[in-house]
Structures are given as C-alpha cells and as structure tokens.
Amino acid sequence: MTAAMVEHQQDSEGRPWDYLLRTWQGLDVPEGWRAEIDEGRIFLVPPPHAHHNGIAEKVQRCLYANLPDEMGIYQTLGVHVAPLGKLYVPDLVVMPSELIDSADPDTSAPMDASDALLIAEITSKGNAREDRTKKYRAYARAGVPMYLLIDRFDTRGAMATLFTEPNEDGTYKQSDPAPFGKPLVLPAPFDVTLPTDGFPG
Template identity: 85%
Template sequence: MTAAMVEQEQDSEGWPWDYLLRTWQGLDVPEGWRAEIDEGRICLVPPPYARHSGIAAKVQRRLYANLPDELGVYQTLGVHVAPLDKLYVPDLVVMPAELIDGADPEAADPMDASEALLIVEITSKGNAREDRTKKYRAYARAGVPMYLLIDRFDTRGAMSTLFTEPNEDGTYKRSEAVPFGKPLGLPAPFDTTLLTDGFPL
C-alpha cells in the first residue's frame, strides 16, 4: 500500500495508531524518501538537497568528537512520539547504542523518542514550519532533552537553535540561537562546539 492510498482512504479523524504503524512498517518507500506519521495520516517526505545533507554530515562529525562509546548518532531512524501518536524520521538522532543493537532485527519498529538524548532537524523550504512548530512541540512532549533546529530559512537569517529543558506542555524552557557563522556550544554528553561557519545556505 502506498502513502497516497492511505491518505485517500482516511476519514477526517485519521486512522488508529496501530493501523498506521502496521502500514508504515510495510511501506516500500522510494530510495531517499522518508515516511512519517502525523495528524492521523502517513506523509512522504522527499529526499533532502545536497546542501541539507552536507550540513547533516558536518553536525554528525562534530557530535562524534567527544561522544561516549555507549551513544550513537543515527540517520533515517524512525522515532515514536508516544504522547501524540506521531512518528518522525529526524535528520539525526543521538541514542544509546544498546537500544539500537537490541532492536528486533525482523521488525521495522520505531524507537521511542523519549530515549533520544538529542534530535536534529534541518529545515528545507517545504518543511521549515513543521520543524519549527509541530516537531518542536512533539519532541518537547516526548521529553527529548535537546532539540537542535538548523533553520536556513529563518526570517532573521539562517540560524542554529538549541532547545533544552523540555516541558510536558510541549515547549522548551531554554533556547540558545546563533546565526550561521557563530559557534554553538553543545553541553554534556557532547561537550563540543558546533562550528556553523561551514554550513551552506
């Protein structure tokens, strides 16, 4: 079944979570595309542009600079936001490696977003609003300790913002935003500085 068929058949309230998850697990998504579950429907996200991928690679390299061996940085990893029955595939997720190693090799189950230490989203023109609002609220509700939003399309100019201290109401208590070109400190367990001067616009 394709994502388009799921969307055509759904009613205004969307499908139950179990049905959506089973469908998501069975999708044959074109290479480079990602399938996510949001607002009771399955949505296909197109492959990112080369510059988007270049930023992800630079961030991943910095994250690994001081990362403890028990943690890993993962791309194309589905995470379930249990309080909202949403499933996203962030650009990068930092999670304990033992959870990934212990996952059922026969099941395409998403990981629980609450287990992530950091989630990174890099905006594209078509999804910037979702990353700034829906995903920001979802990751806060899931209790993700750190959300790094790299927003090339911010109205203030290209910005990198680290949100910390999530609230159950779907907000973060603290944020630190820097324009591209300025360094952004990442606290423990990363203990590194994200150098944004190499981020392409």
C-alpha cells in the first residue's frame, strides 16, 4: 500500500474523520486503484494481479448459486468500520441490495460494514499482513458475520479461511480453514461449497 499525503488533519470543527472522509470522497483515484482510510491516513492500493481477480470471479460465481434475492455481491464498495474510524474497499461485499439502492446518489459515502453479511479479502503480496490482522480485527469489531480470507501467501501454504461469530474484542470465535485444493463449506444463507482447486496460487 502507498500512503497518500493526507494524515492527522482536521476539518474546521476539529473532526479528523470528517476531514479524511471528505478528502477520500474527492479523490481522483487512478483506474483500478483503491483508496482506504486506516490509522488516520489515506492509503492508495494498487491494482491487483490477474490471479487475484480470477479468484474473486470464482468466489462471486459460487456465492450467486443460492444467494437470496434481497442480497447483492459488490466489488469496489467502500465500507466504514465505525468503531475504529476505518474505511476499507474489500474485494467482495455481500449486502442487502436495498441499502445500495437507497444510497444517496449525490455522494460517494461508504456503506456501514456492520450491514454486510459477508466480506471477502484476497491477499496480494503487498497487503497480506493487513488482511490477516488489521482487516480481520476491524471486520470482527464491526460485527460482520462472515469474513472470507483467501490467503495465497499463507506460510502454511495457500489457504481459504471462513471466520464466523464475531466478537466485540476484534476476534472471531470460529475459523474454518481449507488449503487450496480442498473444498470450503459456506453456511446459510449461501449453503454452497466453495471449490478452491481452481484457485491460482
């Protein structure tokens, strides 16, 4: 990740989060890049490798198999982790479609991460640590029921892990890891088995 030159500043009323959010909303980010807010700074995340996008497409296709009509799957959707003052742009977010449809068309305000049913992150070499630690804790604190971490750079070997039952302390009670090549069961409302044997390492 690359840190932008926006950090530790405040708006006219002394609110650093509001200043960062307005700056984030006004950024002209190069195509394919993402801007995220973490630790009081705006970070620019470069476009991922083609293998990364290939995995995202396979996961999305699998999730659609039994997806309830009222839910949608979104890429490049900013989500606000309110308890921590963070804003991430996950690889995939499953969220009620009505929340997306009712969003203010005149602003690029992020959605509340606590409204997500599932968030998926696919690691790249430059951000694997953040996905395993900072984002894991943030999504748990936000109460995201399911965090799907697809870690191509896990030291134990490429691994897909579903974390469930979030705690307010920033951890998940349950984890279900599956090495690439082994299926990973995703519970209701998805009720699908994610085949990882086609994931490029």
